[in-house]
Amino acid sequence: NAGVMQNPRHLVRRRGQEARLRCSPMKGHSHVYWYRQLPEEGLKFMVYLQKENIIDESGMPKERFSAEFPKEGPSILRIQQVVRGDSAAYFCASSAGTTLWKAFFGQGTRLTVV
Amino acid sequence: GENVEQHPSTLSVQEGDSAVIKCTYSDSASNYFPWYKQELGKGPQLIIDIRSNVGEKKDQRIAVTLNKTAKHFSLHITETQPEDSAVYFCAASIIAGTASKLTFGTGTRLQVTL
Numbered sequence: 001n002a003g004v005m006q007n008p009r010h011l012v013r014r015r016g017q018e019a020r021l022r023c024s025p026m027k028g029h030s031h032v033y034w035y036r037q038l039p040e041e042g043l044k045f046m047v048y049l050q051k052e053n054i055i056d057e058s059g060m061p062k063e064r065f066s067a068e069f070p071k072e073g074p075s076i077l078r079i080q081q082v083v084r085g086d087s088a089a090y091f092c093a094s095s096a097g098t099t100l101w102k103a104f105f106g107q108g109t110r111l112t113v114v
Numbered sequence: 115g116e117n118v119e120q121h122p123s124t125l126s127v128q129e130g131d132s133a134v135i136k137c138t139y140s141d142s143a144s145n146y147f148p149w150y151k152q153e154l155g156k157g158p159q160l161i162i163d164i165r166s167n168v169g170e171k172k173d174q175r176i177a178v179t180l181n182k183t184a185k186h187f188s189l190h191i192t193e194t195q196p197e198d199s200a201v202y203f204c205a206a207s208i209i210a211g212t213a214s215k216l217t218f219g220t221g222t223r224l225q226v227t228l
Contacts, residue, residue: 004157006157031214033215033216035216035218041220041221042120042203042218042219042220042221043158043203043216043218044218045215045216045217048214048215056215058215059215091157091158095214100209100214101146101207101209101214102148102160102163103148103160103214103216104160105150105157105158105159105160106157107156107157108156108157
């Protein structure tokens with residue numbers, strides 16, 4: 001049973017470009033969470049999605065950031081017009097509907113904005 | 115919202131000694147407290163968790179204790195080994211309906227020396 005798969009593992013973007021981060025949850029999991037980790041800091045919640053629905057986006061910046069979890073395919077975190085402050089590790093986690101509090105994390109995508 | 119504080123930020127112990135990491139939380143409604151281990155360049159790995167209806171939980175060399183009245187919980191690692199060296203994060207969340215985002219502490223860097 002494969003774990004949470006994130007790609008790419010590393011992503012370099014120039015200021016003003018778009019970054020697209022992908023997350024495939026564990027098999028059987030229908031709940032996806034995105035967290036951001038700045039260097040030497042803890043993880044900060046961004047958004048919680050179920051298939052085709054955004055449940056909680058209270059941690060998501062109001063501008064430039066969006067997330068989706070379509071009926072088919074991976075969840076996507078999109079960052080438009082990236083700035084240097086967006087440089088961070090972005091982690092996706094998934095959980096099953098029956099134990100939705102137990103979240104399992106992927107290896108993360110490390111975004112560097114140059 | 116929830117606020118989780120974690121201490122110490124760094125901890126160095128000799129192999130075979132015990133390590134204790136402490137966390138406090140602010141929201142009395144929080145009822146789920148997981149601990150994650152993060153190795154360099156990897157995603158957080160769930161190592162143990164506890165729900166508020168339990169005061170203590172043990173899994174081999176790892177144990178977690180919870181004091182709901184004081185709103186603090188602790189991770190205990192006995193007989194530490196070099197492979198225990200990592201950053202450990204505590205977290206808190208509320209299991210209720212579909213909302214289950216985690217609020218993380220700032221992490222403890224544990225170094226087990228030979």
